[in-house]
Amino acid sequence: MTLLLQVQGVTKRFGGLQALTQVTFDLPKGQILGLIGPNGAGKTTLFNTINGVYHPEEGRILFKGQDVTNKMPYHLAKMGMARTHQIVRPLNELTVRENVMVGACFGHENQSLGKAAKIADEVLEFVGILNRADQLAGSLNVAQKKRLEMARALASHPHLLLLDEVLAGLNPSEIDGMIQMVLNIREQGITIIMIEHLMKAVMNVSDRIFVLDYGEQIAEGSPNEIVNHPKVIEAYLGDPKLAEQLMEEE
Amino acid sequence: MKNFQKYIGIIIPLLVIAGLLLYPAITGKAAARETAFTILKAIALASSLNILLGYTGYVSFGHIVFFGFGGYVGFYLLSTQGMSLWISILAGGLSSGILAFLLGKAILRLRGAYFALATIGVNEAMRAFINNFDLFGGPTGITLNFKAYLAYGGAAKALEMSFYVVGALAVLAIILSYIIRTSKFGLGLLAIRENEDAAEVMGVFAPDAKTWAYVLSAIIPGMIGVLFFFKNGNVEPHDAFPLHASIELLVMVMLGGQGTVLGPILGAFAYQGMRGYLVTSDFFKDIQLSVSGALLLIIVLFIPAGAIGWLRQRNAILRRVLA
Numbered sequence: 414m415t416l417l418l419q420v421q422g423v424t425k426r427f428g429g430l431q432a433l434t435q436v437t438f439d440l441p442k443g444q445i446l447g448l449i450g451p452n453g454a455g456k457t458t459l460f461n462t463i464n465g466v467y468h469p470e471e472g473r474i475l476f477k478g479q480d481v482t483n484k485m486p487y488h489l490a491k492m493g494m495a496r497t498h499q500i501v502r503p504l505n506e507l508t509v510r511e512n513v514m515v516g517a518c519f520g521h522e523n524q525s526l527g528k529a530a531k532i533a534d535e536v537l538e539f540v541g542i543l544n545r546a547d548q549l550a551g552s553l554n555v556a557q558k559k560r561l562e563m564a565r566a567l568a569s570h571p572h573l574l575l576l577d578e579v580l581a582g583l584n585p586s587e588i589d590g591m592i593q594m595v596l597n598i599r600e601q602g603i604t605i606i607m608i609e610h611l612m613k614a615v616m617n618v619s620d621r622i623f624v625l626d627y628g629e630q631i632a633e634g635s636p637n638e639i640v641n642h643p644k645v646i647e648a649y650l651g652d653p654k655l656a657e658q659l660m661e662e663e
Numbered sequence: 664m665k666n667f668q669k670y671i672g673i674i675i676p677l678l679v680i681a682g683l684l685l686y687p688a689i690t691g692k693a694a695a696r697e698t699a700f701t702i703l704k705a706i707a708l709a710s711s712l713n714i715l716l717g718y719t720g721y722v723s724f725g726h727i728v729f730f731g732f733g734g735y736v737g738f739y740l741l742s743t744q745g746m747s748l749w750i751s752i753l754a755g756g757l758s759s760g761i762l763a764f765l766l767g768k769a770i771l772r773l774r775g776a777y778f779a780l781a782t783i784g785v786n787e788a789m790r791a792f793i794n795n796f797d798l799f800g801g802p803t804g805i806t807l808n809f810k811a812y813l814a815y816g817g818a819a820k821a822l823e824m825s826f827y828v829v830g831a832l833a834v835l836a837i838i839l840s841y842i843i844r845t846s847k848f849g850l851g852l853l854a855i856r857e858n859e860d861a862a863e864v865m866g867v868f869a870p871d872a873k874t875w876a877y878v879l880s881a882i883i884p885g886m887i888g889v890l891f892f893f894k895n896g897n898v899e900p901h902d903a904f905p906l907h908a909s910i911e912l913l914v915m916v917m918l919g920g921q922g923t924v925l926g927p928i929l930g931a932f933a934y935q936g937m938r939g940y941l942v943t944s945d946f947f948k949d950i951q952l953s954v955s956g957a958l959l960l961i962i963v964l965f966i967p968a969g970a971i972g973w974l975r976q977r978n979a980i981l982r983r984v985l986a
Binding site: 464466485486487490491495496498502503504505506507508511514515516518519520521525526529547548549565569 | 860
């Protein structure tokens with residue numbers, strides 16, 4: 414089992430605020446890791462630290478066996494890491510196709526414009542918004558923008574995909590579509606870390622789950638282990654019965 | 664037909680330049696050449712500024728510093744060192760490019776209003792420096808010995824030649840703008856303009872891309888500067904670094920449509936046309952700059968994308984045709 418990502422004792426502070434404390438985990442190739450925790454637990458901060466937006470005060474991060482602790486986001490993109498944002502960041506004045514082409518052109522495959530346009534159309538078809546390709550990205554609705562974020566990340570054909578709350582703000586049928594898409598992406602051999610608040614979804618999709626609370630890891634394990642973990646129930650799920658219910662819903 | 668549509672984004676701009684170059688010969692008036700020279704110069708400068716302002720999204724209030732600095736360096740080589748006009752023009756472009764590279768490393772990490780303020784500071788600092796730089800003649804500047812024109816067939820011939828050279832530089836500026844607009848490098852710049860953080864996450868090396876955009880936007884203004892001072896026969900600090908000229912360039916780019924190839928050309932044309940009318944009218948001649956200010960305000964408030972941008976936003980077919 415090859416390890417794609419290794420996070421070793423990562424600590425991040427913002428002034429007096431301890432955002433991440435000694436976070437450590439390994440991510441084998443091909444897995445989906447669910448990252449959960451209450452609001453403000455440091456989930457997005459962990460993403461930002463992994464993909465180079467922030468640099469940790471302590472600890473190190475290895476991606477494909479290489480130390481990337483102090484690399485910038487564009488270095489990591491070039492190495493094959495892609496992500497979506499919790500708050501979508503479309504390039505509004507560019508068309509949907511151009512948005513996706515940016516991902517393909519500047520990701521680790523470094524595609525030419527012509528090749529990128531082809532990839533863009535394939536990926537847009539995969540996420541189901543190919544019919545919007547010539548529209549300006551700013552004119553899409555929220556669900557479509559989420560799909561666009563996904564398409565941009567996928568167009569780079571990444572090794573590791575960081576998904577930050579791709580289900581938030583979607584209606585139930587859109588959620589089902591998005592979950593299916595995540596599973597399809599895994600089929601392509603892409604390793605995924607996903608932050609998600611929707612317990613049912615994250616329990617269903619993830620191979621393993623990692624729980625953060627106040628910047629500290631309080632549990633790690635299979636979905637089954639997590640819902641029965643006393644600390645998780647106390648900090649996050651709140652109610653053991655609710656946890657049981659969640660598992661039954663499967 | 665398919666090919667024609669593909670290249671229409673560069674064909675229309677080049678036709679505009681061809682029209683301007685033929686205009687004096689058609690009308691046969693000497694003043695017409697002067698008008699066309701001013702418009703071609705404005706087109707070259709506005710198209711260059713557009714690489715930074717329109718494609719990359721960085722507002723420069725001091726872009727004329729490259730015109731002045733490159734102009735000074737080239738004109739110094741031409742008048743004092745006796746070099747040919749061609750070498751001087753190249754040297755002017757090169758020195759502006761180097762200046763932009765060094766400045767870019769220093770101030771392009773600033774974003775938004777802070778970058779804009781820094782560019783004003785750079786322009787004023789350069790003017791103050793040149794004012795006290797004895798090699799470039801200090802406050803009185805440099806004057807070209809009239810004999811220098813002999814190498815180009817006398818003053819009249821040299822003036823005529825300058826007109827065609829400015830046309831060539833305008834063509835160069837437009838082709839450069841078009842190549843960037845349709846290249847992968849250009850796509851990276853547009854991504855930076857729309858959201859620099861998102862662009863970096865997608866793998867755009869923003870610091871490098873911005874610096875090169877700045878360099879590419881500075882070279883042609885430097886070359887134009889040398890030509891302009893050669894044509895005038897002298898250079899002084901207040902001619903080389905006029906802050907209001909920077910702002911006029913912004914108005915041109917915004918008016919025609921930032922981020923498009925055709926926009927700055929149209930904007931330069933319309934603005935110079937309007938200016939030509941204003942400075943000759945009794946009522947407006949003293950307040951023509953306030954008209955520009957009002958115009959900028961109207962554009963920013965009501966059509967921030969400019970004329971071409973406004974059209975592109977409304978129609979997908981126009982988006983494909985108007986580069």
